[in-house]
Amino acid sequence: MSGLAVELVGLTKTFGGAKGDEVNVAAVRGVDLGIQAGEFFTLLGPSGCGKTTTLRLIAGFETPTAGEVLIEGRPMSQVPAHRRPVNMVFQNYALFPHLTVAENVAFGPRVRGMARAERDRRVQEALELVRLPDVGRRKPAQLSGGQQQRVALARALINEPAVLLLDEPLGALDLKLRKRMQVELKHLQQEVGITFVYVTHDQEEALAMSDRIAVMNDGMVLQVGTPVEVYERPATRFVADFIGETNFLPAQVALREGDGLWLTLEGGRLLARQPAEALQQGQAVTLALRPEKIDLAPSNAGGLGGVVQEVVYIGTDTRFVVRLASGAQVVARLQNIGERGLGEFGVGDAVTLLCAPADVHVLNN
Amino acid sequence: MQRQRWPSLGALYYALLALFMYLPIVVLVVFAFNDSPLMVFPLKGFTLQWFRALGQATEMLKALRNSLLLGITSSLVATLLGTMAAIATMRYRFALKGLFLAVASMPLVIPYVVLGVALLILFSTVGVPLSLFTVGVGHVIISVPYVMLIVAARLAGFPASLEEAAQDLGASYWLTLWRVVLPIAAPAIMSAFLTSFTTSFDEFAVSFFLTGTDTTLPVYVYSQLRFPNRLPIVVTLSAIVMVCSVALLLLAEWLRTRGEPATRRVKQ
Numbered sequence: 084m085s086g087l088a089v090e091l092v093g094l095t096k097t098f099g100g101a102k103g104d105e106v107n108v109a110a111v112r113g114v115d116l117g118i119q120a121g122e123f124f125t126l127l128g129p130s131g132c133g134k135t136t137t138l139r140l141i142a143g144f145e146t147p148t149a150g151e152v153l154i155e156g157r158p159m160s161q162v163p164a165h166r167r168p169v170n171m172v173f174q175n176y177a178l179f180p181h182l183t184v185a186e187n188v189a190f191g192p193r194v195r196g197m198a199r200a201e202r203d204r205r206v207q208e209a210l211e212l213v214r215l216p217d218v219g220r221r222k223p224a225q226l227s228g229g230q231q232q233r234v235a236l237a238r239a240l241i242n243e244p245a246v247l248l249l250d251e252p253l254g255a256l257d258l259k260l261r262k263r264m265q266v267e268l269k270h271l272q273q274e275v276g277i278t279f280v281y282v283t284h285d286q287e288e289a290l291a292m293s294d295r296i297a298v299m300n301d302g303m304v305l306q307v308g309t310p311v312e313v314y315e316r317p318a319t320r321f322v323a324d325f326i327g328e329t330n331f332l333p334a335q336v337a338l339r340e341g342d343g344l345w346l347t348l349e350g351g352r353l354l355a356r357q358p359a360e361a362l363q364q365g366q367a368v369t370l371a372l373r374p375e376k377i378d379l380a381p382s383n384a385g386g387l388g389g390v391v392q393e394v395v396y397i398g399t400d401t402r403f404v405v406r407l408a409s410g411a412q413v414v415a416r417l418q419n420i421g422e423r424g425l426g427e428f429g430v431g432d433a434v435t436l437l438c439a440p441a442d443v444h445v446l447n448n
Numbered sequence: 449m450q451r452q453r454w455p456s457l458g459a460l461y462y463a464l465l466a467l468f469m470y471l472p473i474v475v476l477v478v479f480a481f482n483d484s485p486l487m488v489f490p491l492k493g494f495t496l497q498w499f500r501a502l503g504q505a506t507e508m509l510k511a512l513r514n515s516l517l518l519g520i521t522s523s524l525v526a527t528l529l530g531t532m533a534a535i536a537t538m539r540y541r542f543a544l545k546g547l548f549l550a551v552a553s554m555p556l557v558i559p560y561v562v563l564g565v566a567l568l569i570l571f572s573t574v575g576v577p578l579s580l581f582t583v584g585v586g587h588v589i590i591s592v593p594y595v596m597l598i599v600a601a602r603l604a605g606f607p608a609s610l611e612e613a614a615q616d617l618g619a620s621y622w623l624t625l626w627r628v629v630l631p632i633a634a635p636a637i638m639s640a641f642l643t644s645f646t647t648s649f650d651e652f653a654v655s656f657f658l659t660g661t662d663t664t665l666p667v668y669v670y671s672q673l674r675f676p677n678r679l680p681i682v683v684t685l686s687a688i689v690m691v692c693s694v695a696l697l698l699l700a701e702w703l704r705t706r707g708e709p710a711t712r713r714v715k716q
C-alpha cells in the first residue's frame with residue numbers, strides 16, 4: 084500500500100467547442116484525486132456526471148482539455164492508450180465476436196508477443212480465476228451475460244495491469260446475479276491485489292464493495308471517503324441525498340451546550356453533536372436525518388413533535404411518514420422487531436421524533 | 449375462411465412475377481441446348497454442339513478472359529479504396545465528411561452512359577489511349593460506392609468499443625485494424641468484392657465507350673449480334689455466365705449476412 088496508483092490533477096474535459104458549432108459540454112471539471120495502490124476505489128454519481136469520461140481519460144481514450152493523469156507517478160499525457168499500464172472492463176464487455184473465449188483472453192499477451200506455451204497456460208489460469216475453466220473454445224455469443232462479464236474480466240486481468248478500470252461492469256446483469264458478482268469481484272480484487280477503479284451509479288453497490296468512494300456530480304468530485312464516511316458524514320446536501328435516503332429540515336442554530344449544539348425547528352428542537360466549523364447563533368442551516376436513525380416515541384417525550392400521516396409495511400421495516408408542525412414531512416423507519424415497528428403507531432397518532440446527537444447532521448446552507 | 453383467399457391471390461401474383469423475371473433466363477438456357485441455329489420455337493432437339501463450338505470461338509474466349517481479368521483487377525482496386533473510405537467515414541470525424549461521402553457515392557446516381565462519355569472525353573483530352581486499363585478505371589469508379597456502402601454497413605453494425613478494447617489490450621492502431629476491424633468486416637469485404645466483380649463483368653455502357661482493341665465480353669457479344677449464325681454460341685456463353693453470376697451473387701449475399709446474429713448478441 085505504498086504510493087499512488089493513479090493521480091488526477093485538475094483534470095478537465097470539455098466536449099465540442101473546437102468547431103464552435105455544438106454546445107460545449109463540460110463533462111469533467113477540475114477533478115483532483117489520489118487513488119492508492121491496491122485500493123478498491125469507486126466513482127459514484129448520477130447518470131451524466133462524468134464517470135465514464137473520467138475513466139476514459141485514465142485509459143487514454145480521451146485527451147484532457149486541461150490537467151493531467153499520472154499512473155504510478157508517471158505523467159500520461161504523451162502515452163497512448165495501448166501503452167498505458169491499465170486495462171478496462173467495458174460496460175458492454177466489448178468481447179471480440181470473431182474470436183473464441185480463449186483467443187479473447189489471449190489477445191493481450193499475444194499482442195505483447197508472449198510465447199505460445201506460456202500464453203496458453205496463463206489463459207487457462209485466468210479462466211480458472213474467474214471460474215470459467217471450460218468455455219475456452221466457445222464464441223462469446225454462446226455465453227450468458229454473466230459469463231461474458233467474467234471473460235471480459237479475465238481478458239483484462241491476464242495482463243496484470245497496475246490499475247483495472249471497470250465501467251459499470253454489472254450494469255447489464257439481473258439483480259440476483261449482480262449481488263453475487265459484487266461479492267465475487269470484491270474477493271477477486273483482494274486476491275489479485277490490483278488497484279480497481281470502479282464506476283457505478285448504484286450507491287448500494289458502491290457502499291458494499293469500495294475501500295473509498297468519490298461522489299461525483301456535474302463533472303466535479305464532491306466528497307472522497309470510506310463508505311462509512313460518505314454515508315455517516317455526508318459533506319454536502321447532494322451527497323446526503325444521493326447516498327441513501329435523507330430527510331432535510333430547515334433549522335436555526337440556538338445555543339451551544341458542551342460539545343453539542345441545540346437547533347430549533349418549527350415544532351420543537353433537536354440536539355446535534357459537532358460541527359467542526361463555527362456556526363453563529365441564529366444562523367439558518369439544514370439538518371440531514373437518515374430515516375433509519377430516527378426513533379419514534381409517544382408524544383409526551385418532548386423534543387420534535389409531529390403527527391403520523393402514513394404507515395407502510397415494507398417487510399424488514401415499517402416506514403412512517405410524520406408531519407411536523409411546519410408542514411414538513413419526515414420519513415422514519417423502524418425495524419420490525421418484537422413489539423417495535425409494526426402496529427406501534429397508527430395514522431393520526433401524535434409522536435415525538437428522537438435522534439441521537441451524533442446522527443443529526445448540520446449542513447451549512 | 450375469408451382469410452384463406454388472400455394467400456392464394458398472393459401466390460398467384462408471386463408466380464406471375466417470378467415467371468416475368470425468370471422466363472428470359474430459362475429460355476436462354478433452353479436454347480443453349482437446342483439443335484438449331486434459329487432462335488425459334490418449336491425446339492428441334494437436344495444438342496451439345498454449341499458448347500463444343502464455344503471451344504473454337506477464340507475471339508470470344510479472349511473477350512471472356514479480358515472480362516475476367518478486368519473484373520478481378522478492378523474489383524480488387526475498388527475493394528481496397530472502398531474499404532479504406534468506409535473505415536475513414538465510419539470511425540473518424542473530419543472536416544467536409546459530408547461532401548466526401550456525397551462525392552464518393554455520386555457514381556450510384558450518374559447514368560453509366562454519361563459516366564462513359566465523360567471519361568472518354570477526359571481520357572482523350574489528357575491523351576490516355578483507350579485500352580482495358582481505361583475500362584478498368586471506369587469500373588473502379590462504378591464499384592467504389594457499392595464497396596463503401598456494404599463495408600460501412602458492417603462497420604456500423606459493431607461498436608467502436610471493440611477497437612478501444614483492442615487498443616486497451618496493447619494493440620497499436622494498425623494491429624487493431626489487422627486483428628479486429630478487418631476480420632470482423634471480412635465477410636462484408638468479400639461480399640463487396642464479389643458484387644464489384646459481377647458489376648464489372650456485365651457492365652456494358654462504360655466499357656463500350658472506353659474500350660480499345662482488346663474488348664470485354666459484353667461489348668464483344670453486342671458486336672456479334674449482327675451475325676445470326678454466331679448467335680447460338682453467344683446464347684450458350686451467356687447461359688454459362690448467367691449461371692455463374694447467380695452463383696456468385698448468392699455467395700456474396702450469404703457472406704454479407706453470415707455471422708451477423710452472433711455479433712448482434714454480443715453488443716446487446
Ligand SMILES: Nc1ncnc2c1ncn2[C@@H]1O[C@H](COP(=O)(O)OP(=O)(O)OP(=O)(O)O)[C@@H](O)[C@H]1O
Binds near residue numbers: 098108134137
Ligand atoms: N464524446 C462525447 N461528445 C460529447 N459529449 C459527451 C461525449 N461523451 C460524454 N459526453 C457528455 O459528457 C457528460 C458526461 O458523460 P459521461 O458518459 O462521462 O457520464 P456518466 O457519468 O458515465 O453517465 P452514465 O452513468 O449515464 O454512464 C454527459 O453530459 C455526456 O453527454
Ligand SMILES: [Mg+2]
Binds near residue numbers: 135136
Ligand atoms: Mg457512463
